[in-house]
Amino acid sequence: MAGTLEVSLWRGGADGRYVGYEVPMRDSQTVLDVVTWVQRNADATLSYRFACRVGMCGSCAMTVNGRPRWTCRTHVSKVASDGKLKVGPLENLPVIKDLAADMRPFFEKWQQAQGRFAPSKTRTDPIERISPDSPARLAANAAIECINCGVCYAACDTVRWNPDYLGPAALNRAWTLVNDVRDAANVERLTAVAADSGCHACHSHQSCQEHCPVALNPTASIAGLKRKTAQAYLRGEIKP
Amino acid sequence: MSMLSRRTSPLWLAALVHRLSGLALAAFLPFHFLALGLAISGEARLEGFLRWADQPLVKLSEGLLVGLLAVHMLGGLRLLALENLAWREGQTRFALLAVAAAMVVVFVFLASVF
Numbered sequence: 001m002a003g004t005l006e007v008s009l010w011r012g013g014a015d016g017r018y019v020g021y022e023v024p025m026r027d028s029q030t031v032l033d034v035v036t037w038v039q040r041n042a043d044a045t046l047s048y049r050f051a052c053r054v055g056m057c058g059s060c061a062m063t064v065n066g067r068p069r070w071t072c073r074t075h076v077s078k079v080a081s082d083g084k085l086k087v088g089p090l091e092n093l094p095v096i097k098d099l100a101a102d103m104r105p106f107f108e109k110w111q112q113a114q115g116r117f118a119p120s121k122t123r124t125d126p127i128e129r130i131s132p133d134s135p136a137r138l139a140a141n142a143a144i145e146c147i148n149c150g151v152c153y154a155a156c157d158t159v160r161w162n163p164d165y166l167g168p169a170a171l172n173r174a175w176t177l178v179n180d181v182r183d184a185a186n187v188e189r190l191t192a193v194a195a196d197s198g199c200h201a202c203h204s205h206q207s208c209q210e211h212c213p214v215a216l217n218p219t220a221s222i223a224g225l226k227r228k229t230a231q232a233y234l235r236g237e238i239k240p
Numbered sequence: 241m242s243m244l245s246r247r248t249s250p251l252w253l254a255a256l257v258h259r260l261s262g263l264a265l266a267a268f269l270p271f272h273f274l275a276l277g278l279a280i281s282g283e284a285r286l287e288g289f290l291r292w293a294d295q296p297l298v299k300l301s302e303g304l305l306v307g308l309l310a311v312h313m314l315g316g317l318r319l320l321a322l323e324n325l326a327w328r329e330g331q332t333r334f335a336l337l338a339v340a341a342a343m344v345v346v347f348v349f350l351a352s353v354f
């Protein structure tokens with residue numbers, strides 16, 4: 001495939017601007033390939049983030065022609081309109097520089113949603129047997145493959161309106177743990193996700209589901225948390 | 241390729257319709273109560289009101305209001321079902337169904353008042 005792509009990349013911090021580059025077209029070229037070409041051949045000071053290049057690590061997400069996407073697995077041929085590509089940092093997060101968004105608020109909210117495993121046993125206890133087809137395990141499995149890419153967070157308008165909203169990924173993670181029978185911290189977790197700007201702030205727009213590159217459904221997970229927290233409240237297990 | 245590019249999906253539009261119809265309903269509600277108030281405050285005024293309400297433009301706006309209520313209620317029931325029952329795929333289809341049903345309701349309403 002011969003030809004040239006007209007690429008504009010965000011340069012600078014929050015007060016930066018889009019700068020144009022001409023990048024040679026290649027077969028099976030990904031958006032990450034394009035960004036890397038600019039960094040190697042046009043301007044070595046271009047900042048961006050990636051690691052695995054195969055859709056595992058979740059570090060390469062950017063805004064591509066207006067949509068948040070994982071750039072290492074987004075083919076240019078699928079997203080370029082008339083050979084034009086506009087790439088910026090992820091939305092709903094502060095910009096560090098160029099294409100690198102500051103992911104700290106995203107990961108801080110995982111902690112706020114108690115998105116970490118709290119063991120209920122020690123290494124001397126026998127291993128807990130979990131039936132793979134128990135409803136709780138099936139629910140956890142459906143949501144577990146998150147790569148922490150932040151695409152859903154950038155796509156969520158509720159995050160845009162309410163910067164304190166925990167967001168789809170953190171709540172999706174909390175849901176997997178709520179369904180983990182080995183976890184010991186679910187009262188604290190349900191309390192945390194039921195608080196202001198938690199699961200009940202979600203409007204079920206499904207933008208997160210629509211954009212998630214690994215086809216997870218945070219909307220369904222959050223709906224699960226809405227029900228679970230409501231039940232826990234009615235049973236007096238958590239307080240408002 | 242602006243911020244609109246990821247805001248054209250049917251479900252995003254469904255949320256937009258839900259919000260705008262909710263706000264429009266809230267704005268019209270006082271007038272609805274005003275009309276009811278007039279209706280119970282005396283026969284003469286009710287007569288006048290009913291004559292006023294018999295105008296085509298008024299009937300059309302009533303049709304719009306009925307449509308807003310129908311689309312908001314059906315869309316709202318879809319959300320309540322989505323959030324409170326087991327997950328169902330095909331929400332786009334349900335949202336489109338809600339809009340279609342609301343249009344049928346408006347049609348039946350207009351056919352019955354004209």
Ligand code: HEM
Binds near residue numbers: 202262
């Ligand atoms: C007829 C039955 C109704 C049902 C089933 C219903 C359902 C709902 C639901 C589920 C929501 C939350 C949507 C979300 O999470 O984004 C909502 C929002 C809303 N409703 Fe209703 N509603 C009804 C009637 C009304 C009426 C009569 C009004 C006008 C006074 C109204 C005004 C609103 C407004 C302003 C919102 C906020 C919209 C938003 O945040 O996007 N609703 N409704």
Ligand code: SF4
Binds near residue numbers: 155156167202203219
């Ligand atoms: S479903 Fe909830 S979390 Fe997902 S995009 Fe909508 S508001 Fe955000």
Ligand code: SF4
Binds near residue numbers: 211
């Ligand atoms: S839920 Fe999907 S879009 Fe969101 S962080 Fe995880 S993998 Fe990325």
Ligand code: FES
Binds near residue numbers: 050054073
């Ligand atoms: S570079 Fe690892 S997911 Fe894209």
